[in-house]
Amino acid sequence: MTDRxxxxxxxxxxxxxxxxxxMTLAAEExxxxxxxxxxxxxxxxxxxxxxxxxxxxxxxxxxxxGAAFFAAVTRLLSELAREAESIRRRNETARLxxxxxxxxxxxxxxxxxxxLMARYPDYDVHLEVTDVEIDFATSQxxxxxxxxxxxxxxxxxxxxxxxxxxPVCSPDYRERMGGLRTAxxxxxxxxxxxxxxxxxxxxxxxxxxxxxxxxRGPGYSHxxxxxxxxxxxxxxxxxxxxxxxxxxxxxxLVALFPEARLDVESGYDLVYPMGHxxxxxxxxxxxxxxxxxxxxxxxxxxxGVIGSSGII
Amino acid sequence: MTDRxxxxxxxxxxxxxxxxxxMTLAAEExxxxxxxxxxxxxxxxxxxxxxxxxxxxxxxxxxxxGAAFFAAVTRLLSELAREAESIRRRNETARLxxxxxxxxxxxxxxxxxxxLMARYPDYDVHLEVTDVEIDFATSQxxxxxxxxxxxxxxxxxxxxxxxxxxPVCSPDYRERMGGLRTAxxxxxxxxxxxxxxxxxxxxxxxxxxxxxxxxRGPGYSHxxxxxxxxxxxxxxxxxxxxxxxxxxxxxxLVALFPEARLDVESGYDLVYPMGHxxxxxxxxxxxxxxxxxxxxxxxxxxxGVIGSSGII
DNA sequence: CTCACCTGTGCGGAATACTCACGCATCTTG
DNA sequence: CAAGATGCGTGAGTATTCCGCACAGGTGAG
Numbered sequence: 001m002t003d004r005x006x007x008x009x010x011x012x013x014x015x016x017x018x019x020x021x022x023m024t025l026a027a028e029e030x031x032x033x034x035x036x037x038x039x040x041x042x043x044x045x046x047x048x049x050x051x052x053x054x055x056x057x058x059x060x061x062x063x064x065x066g067a068a069f070f071a072a073v074t075r076l077l078s079e080l081a082r083e084a085e086s087i088r089r090r091n092e093t094a095r096l097x098x099x100x101x102x103x104x105x106x107x108x109x110x111x112x113x114x115x116l117m118a119r120y121p122d123y124d125v126h127l128e129v130t131d132v133e134i135d136f137a138t139s140q141x142x143x144x145x146x147x148x149x150x151x152x153x154x155x156x157x158x159x160x161x162x163x164x165x166x167p168v169c170s171p172d173y174r175e176r177m178g179g180l181r182t183a184x185x186x187x188x189x190x191x192x193x194x195x196x197x198x199x200x201x202x203x204x205x206x207x208x209x210x211x212x213x214x215x216r217g218p219g220y221s222h223x224x225x226x227x228x229x230x231x232x233x234x235x236x237x238x239x240x241x242x243x244x245x246x247x248x249x250x251x252x253l254v255a256l257f258p259e260a261r262l263d264v265e266s267g268y269d270l271v272y273p274m275g276h277x278x279x280x281x282x283x284x285x286x287x288x289x290x291x292x293x294x295x296x297x298x299x300x301x302x303x304g305v306i307g308s309s310g311i312i
Numbered sequence: 313m314t315d316r317x318x319x320x321x322x323x324x325x326x327x328x329x330x331x332x333x334x335m336t337l338a339a340e341e342x343x344x345x346x347x348x349x350x351x352x353x354x355x356x357x358x359x360x361x362x363x364x365x366x367x368x369x370x371x372x373x374x375x376x377x378g379a380a381f382f383a384a385v386t387r388l389l390s391e392l393a394r395e396a397e398s399i400r401r402r403n404e405t406a407r408l409x410x411x412x413x414x415x416x417x418x419x420x421x422x423x424x425x426x427x428l429m430a431r432y433p434d435y436d437v438h439l440e441v442t443d444v445e446i447d448f449a450t451s452q453x454x455x456x457x458x459x460x461x462x463x464x465x466x467x468x469x470x471x472x473x474x475x476x477x478x479p480v481c482s483p484d485y486r487e488r489m490g491g492l493r494t495a496x497x498x499x500x501x502x503x504x505x506x507x508x509x510x511x512x513x514x515x516x517x518x519x520x521x522x523x524x525x526x527x528r529g530p531g532y533s534h535x536x537x538x539x540x541x542x543x544x545x546x547x548x549x550x551x552x553x554x555x556x557x558x559x560x561x562x563x564x565l566v567a568l569f570p571e572a573r574l575d576v577e578s579g580y581d582l583v584y585p586m587g588h589x590x591x592x593x594x595x596x597x598x599x600x601x602x603x604x605x606x607x608x609x610x611x612x613x614x615x616g617v618i619g620s621s622g623i624i
Numbered sequence: 625c626t627c628a629c630c631t632g633t634g635c636g637g638a639a640t641a642c643t644c645a646c647g648c649a650t651c652t653t654g
Numbered sequence: 655c656a657a658g659a660t661g662c663g664t665g666a667g668t669a670t671t672c673c674g675c676a677c678a679g680g681t682g683a684g
């Protein structure tokens with residue numbers, strides 16, 4: 001990794017030059033001559049193999065690459081200055097960055113996030129939503145919540161909620177299809193897939209003692225999308241218990257076989273860097289989420305939502 | 313800013329030393345002697361005024377400050393390497409980072425985010441949720457959505473949706489309070505406040521031709537929290553049209569004076585760095601959000617939600 | 625047309641960073 | 655239990671890097 005890094009001192013000259021749009025002005029600021037800056041820029045360009053500035057007479061302007069790199073360098077240097085400052089002052093950074101996947105953020109986390117903020121007003125809470133695998137070396141996240149099997153490279157995790165899946169659809173659609181009271185009836189309905197999760201449909205039908213029908217019907221990239229599709233009445237989705245709870249409580253979705261829940265090994269995990277189990281930020285999130293899960297279980301049980309017993 | 317930066321070359325030595333937990337091993341990796349590394353670390357520590365390692369005999373370990381700084385440095389260097397690499401390859405970064413405030417993310421954005429992802433599968437879409445004022449110099453966001461008055465330092469913006477406010481509460485609460493059919497009745501109900509927005513209640517009562525009652529009732533830090541409180545039946549909230557639309561459509565909230573909407577000057581803006589109006593990422597987000605807003609207006613109008621005409 | 629202004633670069637010197645060598649304090653091993 | 659191995663700190667000397675200086679080149683302004 002380190003050999004791919006540009007010469008770091010040249011970045012200061014580059015940043016100042018870009019900001020002032022002038023090597024001469026940058027040189028003044030850095031208390032060196034313009035010649036020194038000129039060489040630094042050149043060294044950086046040589047390393048990258050790309051021209052960062054277009055040299056016009058008496059002025060310079062960014063190339064496209066230069067502008068892009070400048071934005072990145074500016075941000076990184078200012079973050080570094082902030083980190084250095086916080087170390088100098090020995091005050092633990094007041095930022096608390098939580099990372100989450102898209103479906104979970106949409107259906108569960110964001111409606112509850114304000115309570116995390118209210119509980120720890122001294123933390124400047126950030127939420128980073130992405131489906132990229134969590135990597136604490138490159139992410140600024142302090143703690144993550146991920147749907148998975150509990151194994152995360154270079155990280156520890158603990159299970160927050162387990163999950164089950166079971167067919168759901170909109171009340172309208174059920175009525176239109178005549179009740180959908182047997183697995184056979186469901187097999188002949190339009191089945192909504194979540195991409196990469198088709199095996200779950202197969203396993204669910206297997207549990208019901210029948211082969212899965214050939215795949216047809218729409219496929220969506222996210223669990224939250226297939227749920228939205230089911231709400232719109234596009235067919236029957238294999239609803240993930242945690243994600244559909246609110247929509248079922250609100251009557252937008254109904255469970256077709258509340259008792260036929262398929263356990264899946266994946267669940268929702270709290271993930272954090274190795275050895276950070278008792279880090280204050282991790283503890284803060286864990287304490288909060290324990291309370292949220294407790295409340296959520298009540299909602300789920302009162303609402304009679306599928307999979308309630310599968311939630312820890 | 314630049315004078316607050318630590319000597320940048322020392323960061324490489326620090327990173328390698330921290331990673332290998334040894335100056336000698338780090339020195340090998342950097343093709344220098346251990347003495348050189350030792351001096352670099354010392355220079356960095358002198359600059360920060362903090363010991364980064366505890367020197368035990370025959371081994372070193374991080375101090376608390378060292379560990380915190382190491383995490384930051386590791387992340388920043390690896391991001392820098394990634395940026396440098398992407399410049400070398402001249403491939404525009406495939407990341408699309410959207411920033412949003414908490415209430416808007418919770419009530420509007422995240423349920424729709426998966427469609428942005430589906431629409432641009434080549435972009436690795438990230439969402440950064442925070443209530444900190446947007447600053448593109450320090451944030452990695454490409455584009456932001458903020459509730460505000462359209463003025464954002466060092467950035468351009470365009471209005472996405474306007475907003476109105478009007479009293480809302482849960483159907484239960486309305487019934488319990490005997491209908492709440494007059495402004496006077498509302499004045500004697502429990503009023504839920506959003507912190508920093510009390511003036512809106514005053515203005516709303518002013519519009520109804522009566523003075524606002526003395527502030528009592530709970531206050532919450534976020535619009536989404538006061539909405540949740542109203543849903544729980546804690547009282548009457550001044551519902552922001554964009555945020556309450558879904559909850560009204562679902563019947564969790566009712567508007568008490570659908571026709572008495574107070575226009576507020578703030579609204580939802582799409583914010584991006586100066587001159588990025590036609591940047592591909594900005595265009596992608598704008599195109600997507602235009603479609604979403606169009607659909608949302610239909611939902612709002614069909615549902616008869618307050619403030620529908622206030623949405624552009 | 626001439627001046628003013630900004631960047632590029634060769635050369636010599638100054639500042640920086642490195643190597644080497646040794647000291648020190650354990651930990652290891654036979 | 656003693657001797658060797660291990661890893662870090664540091665003083666002195668040296669190597670290398672980086673910078674200042676001066677000048678060249680190019681061009682927009684007046």
